[in-house]
Amino acid sequence: MARLNLQNWRSWFADHRTHEGGPAKTITPGLQLRRSVLACLLWENQFYEEGVEIAGRIAELVPKVEAGKVADLAVEAREVMKLRHAPLMLVREMARHATHRALVGETLARVIQRADELTEFLAIYWKDGRVPLSGQVKKGLAAAFGKFDAYQLAKYDRPGPVRLRDVLFLSHARPRDEAQAEVWKNLVEGKLASPDTWEVALSAGAEKCEVWERLIEERKLGALALLRNLRNMQAANVDEELVLGAIRSMRTDRVLPFRFIAAARYAPQWEEALEEAMLKSLSERPKLRGKTALLVDVSGSMNNLLSRRSEMMRTDAAYGLAILLREIAGRVSIYTFSDKLAQVPARHGFALRDALDSSQPHNATYLGRALEALQEKYDRLIVITDEQAHDKVPAPRGRGYVINVGSYKNGVGYGKWVHIDGWSEAVVEYIRSLEELGTE
Numbered sequence: 093m094a095r096l097n098l099q100n101w102r103s104w105f106a107d108h109r110t111h112e113g114g115p116a117k118t119i120t121p122g123l124q125l126r127r128s129v130l131a132c133l134l135w136e137n138q139f140y141e142e143g144v145e146i147a148g149r150i151a152e153l154v155p156k157v158e159a160g161k162v163a164d165l166a167v168e169a170r171e172v173m174k175l176r177h178a179p180l181m182l183v184r185e186m187a188r189h190a191t192h193r194a195l196v197g198e199t200l201a202r203v204i205q206r207a208d209e210l211t212e213f214l215a216i217y218w219k220d221g222r223v224p225l226s227g228q229v230k231k232g233l234a235a236a237f238g239k240f241d242a243y244q245l246a247k248y249d250r251p252g253p254v255r256l257r258d259v260l261f262l263s264h265a266r267p268r269d270e271a272q273a274e275v276w277k278n279l280v281e282g283k284l285a286s287p288d289t290w291e292v293a294l295s296a297g298a299e300k301c302e303v304w305e306r307l308i309e310e311r312k313l314g315a316l317a318l319l320r321n322l323r324n325m326q327a328a329n330v331d332e333e334l335v336l337g338a339i340r341s342m343r344t345d346r347v348l349p350f351r352f353i354a355a356a357r358y359a360p361q362w363e364e365a366l367e368e369a370m371l372k373s374l375s376e377r378p379k380l381r382g383k384t385a386l387l388v389d390v391s392g393s394m395n396n397l398l399s400r401r402s403e404m405m406r407t408d409a410a411y412g413l414a415i416l417l418r419e420i421a422g423r424v425s426i427y428t429f430s431d432k433l434a435q436v437p438a439r440h441g442f443a444l445r446d447a448l449d450s451s452q453p454h455n456a457t458y459l460g461r462a463l464e465a466l467q468e469k470y471d472r473l474i475v476i477t478d479e480q481a482h483d484k485v486p487a488p489r490g491r492g493y494v495i496n497v498g499s500y501k502n503g504v505g506y507g508k509w510v511h512i513d514g515w516s517e518a519v520v521e522y523i524r525s526l527e528e529l530g531t532e
Contacts, residue, residue, distance in 0.1 A: 121156035123529055128153060129169050129178050147181060154185040159192040163199040170203040173521060174346065179203035180213045183232070187217070193228050200232025207240045208248035210259045225262055234265035242275045246284040290317055300328040308338045315342040319351050319366075322359035339365040344373030350412025353445060354404045367441045374419040380524060382471030384421035388414050388448055389477035391430045391457040396478075398497070409497040410476045411445045413519065417474060418444055420520050425470070429462035431455045460485045472523070493523060 128149045154162055166182040169175045183200045186192035204210060210233060217229070225233075237260060249256045257280045267273035278284045286292050290313060293303045304325050307313050313321075318338055325335055339362060352370040356363045394406045418424055418438060426444070428434050428451040436447040459475065460483035466473075473492040487508040495512045510526065512519060 121153050122158075122161055125150065125153040125157050125162070126165060126525075126529065129165060129175075129182065150178075150181055151185050151188075154182065155189045155191065159186065159195050162186055162192060163195045166199050166203050170205065176206070176209060177212070177216070180209065180216050184213070184216050187226055187229055193226065196226070196228035197231035197235065200229065201235035201239075204232075204236035204239075206248065207244045207256065208250070210236060210256060211248075211252065211254045214254045214259065214262075230263045233259055233263035237263060237265040238268060238272070242278070242284055243287050245275065245279050247287040247289065249279065249284065288312060290321065300324070301330055304328055304330045305334055308334050313338065313342075315344055315347050316351065318342055319347070319355040322355050322362065326359055326361075336362065336365050339369050342369065344369050347373055348412055349374070349415040350404065350408045353408045353412050353415075353442070356442065357408075363442060370415070371419070371441055374416060377420050377520070378524075379420055379422040380472070380520065381422065381527075383423045383425070383469070384417065385466065385468060385470035385473045386414060386417055386421070386424055386426045387433075387459075387462060387466070387473070387475045387477075388426070388428050389430070389457060389459070389475070390428045390448060390452060390454055391478075391480075392454045393457065393478055393480050394497075395454060406478055406497045407449065411448055413476050413495060413497075414448060415441060415444055416520065425468060427462070427466065428452060429457075429459060431458055431461075433462040433465040457481045458483050463488075472527075474523075491527070495519060 162182060166179040169182070170179040180203065183196055183203060186199065187196045200213070204213065245256060260276060260280065267276055290303070290307055293307065294300060349370050352366045356366050388410050394410060396406055398404050398406055398409060414426065418426065418440065424438055426436050426438050428436060428448055430452055432452065434451045436451045439447055457480050459477060459481040463486055471491065473488045475494045476497060477494065479494065479496050492508065493510045493512060512522065
């Protein structure tokens with residue numbers, strides 16, 4: 093679950109000023125709430141030390157916005173933006189206010205779409221101390237609980253301060269039939285059959301090749317599990333045609349290009365199928381309007397791991413986002429920067445990855461120098477970097493975004509820049525929505 097930074101957000105917006113002290117555009121509470129929820133895209137997958145405290149801002153704005161609009165935003169955040177924690181946070185804040193409570197039950201039941209979100213909601217609900225659940229919260233949890241079958245409940249019945257059986261007792265959910273009653277009885281007694289996941293199957297000591305082939309044939313591997321385990325399948329001598337078929341048929345709508353880049357590093361013999369699946373996932377997305385100038389950091393620090401526990405490099409994230417933006421930005425010019433600014437051909441897929449990586453030596457980070465050298469006109473400028481610039485970074489000429497793929501405390505993408513910490517497939521939608529709102 094994403095961590096919640098506890099800084100005071102009010103000082104950020106005090107007197108309608110930006111963080112740099114300049115005058116900020118005044119917008120309605122509804123638009124402010126939408127912008128705050130969109131900002132949750134910045135920490136949905138990864139949260140950085142310097143991230144803005146969003147929870148406090150949401151708490152402040154919810155009672156100022158009509159209940160129906162808050163409920164609609166929660167549903168949109170879950171079903172369209174694919175966020176998990178922001179919708180739960182919105183519903184928790186709705187539950188605090190008499191003007192909004194009537195819609196809590198139906199909204200909560202709709203935004204909870206995975207069994208573990210039942211317990212995650214309670215973690216958010218009790219973040220400031222354990223309090224009784226309201227009737228509407230119980231109603232929503234009960235309705236949501238009934239959506240999950242034995243497999244889903246077993247998969248997410250994990251140890252912790254709150255277990256799924258606790259949610260069942262607290263919500264007073266009623267089974268719809270005897271079969272569901274039996275499932276819930278087994279959950280309470282800890283007798284649910286272990287879910288047939290790759291982790292469980294392999295830990296049982298079965299022959300690895302047989303396990304992988306069975307899971308593929310029975311379509312029990314999700315896209316991320318498949319990509320992360322290509323190296324293991326190769327080592328286990330899994331049938332190649334079976335693996336290629338799984339790659340070509342997997343659902344890719346929620347998979348970012350950097351996942352394919354990392355997979356291709358460890359399974360280069362399947363790169364063609366991986367590229368085909370990657371580009372398929374991007375082909376039907378709506379385009380950003382106008383001309384985009386894209387600057388990708390290829391300095392030496394970008395060759396570091398994303399985190400101590402990750403096998404992926406910062407360049408994986410940067411090149412993956414570049415591939416994503418190349419397909420979605422419509423008209424685009426692509427550059428790299430390190431010691432200098434270098435334009436690269438706007439190729440597709442892994443060819444763009446290769447062009448970026450070989451465009452210039454991976455030396456120091458001179459973003460300011462690169463921006464001064466960039467002379468062409470654009471509607472938006474997007475910089476992908478770990479922000480560790482050696483020189484002064486000027487303001488963009490117009491609309492500018494800095495996407496940070498590092499985790500350092502201090503960065504450069506502030507002032508007139510829109511600063512984005514972290515990345516997900518929703519980064520593009522974040523940019524699109526900000527531009528449609530006209531609040532950037």
